[in-house]
Amino acid sequence: MLSGHCDLDENNCLLDFSSTFETIFNRSSKPQIRGGFSIDNMALLTIYHALDPILRKKAKPVKNIDGELADLTQDMIETMYDAPGVGLAANQIGLPASFFVIDLGIEKEKRDPRVIINPTMVLSGEMEDGEEGCLSIPDVFAHVKRYSLVELKGYDLNQNEIRIEADGFLSRAIQHEMEHLNGSLFWDNLGVAKRDILKRKFKKKLRDK
Numbered sequence: 377m378l379s380g381h382c383d384l385d386e387n388n389c390l391l392d393f394s395s396t397f398e399t400i401f402n403r404s405s406k407p408q409i410r411g412g413f414s415i416d417n418m419a420l421l422t423i424y425h426a427l428d429p430i431l432r433k434k435a436k437p438v439k440n441i442d443g444e445l446a447d448l449t450q451d452m453i454e455t456m457y458d459a460p461g462v463g464l465a466a467n468q469i470g471l472p473a474s475f476f477v478i479d480l481g482i483e484k485e486k487r488d489p490r491v492i493i494n495p496t497m498v499l500s501g502e503m504e505d506g507e508e509g510c511l512s513i514p515d516v517f518a519h520v521k522r523y524s525l526v527e528l529k530g531y532d533l534n535q536n537e538i539r540i541e542a543d544g545f546l547s548r549a550i551q552h553e554m555e556h557l558n559g560s561l562f563w564d565n566l567g568v569a570k571r572d573i574l575k576r577k578f579k580k581k582l583r584d585k
């Protein structure tokens with residue numbers, strides 16, 4: 377039986393890889409395949425929109441890193457590129473669990489998709505302003521201030537610890553995905569007036585669909 381440590385809070389916790397996928401993701405919250413398959417025959421998953429309550433749930437730690445999670449995250453990567461986007465958190469496909477996929481090659485315009493499980497981050501540097509969008513809030517963009525530097529730690533699908541230091545747009549993207557796992561959205565960083573304008577715009581877009 378495999379086990380490992382994670383720094384999810386002040387106290388280290390022992391990861392229990394022996395529990396099954398279903399103990400974290402009950403059947404009713406399994407991701408939905410939205411009918412389409414990509415050219416690689418990967419399933420494209422439904423991306424939940426910003427007003428769905430699932431986007432407000434705090435992610436629970438992943439206890440079981442197994443083949444089912446590997447398959448699911450492969451579908452998430454496919455869904456992310458199809459959208460197209462550079463990151464996709466588990467809440468966005470209907471699972472309040474602590475993992476996301478991200479393209480680490482976004483600044484080099486070379487694909488480098490990664491799966492980050494049970495992540496933690498440390499922020500530093502200056503506050504930088506930059507434009508952001510979100511796959512759960514299509515066609516809505518706003519300027520958000522973020523820390524310029526991030527140190528991200530977590531696990532990969534092989535249960536190896538990973539550590540990534542990032543700046544620039546990648547740092548912004550990581551902070552955006554971490555926010556999803558915390559049940560927040562990028563427009564929560566804005567003032568009430570600005571956020572309400574964007575929400576109204578988004579609700580109208582949903583109505584007009």
Ligand SMILES: [Zn+2]
Nearest residue numbers: 509510511512
């Ligand atoms: Zn997002």
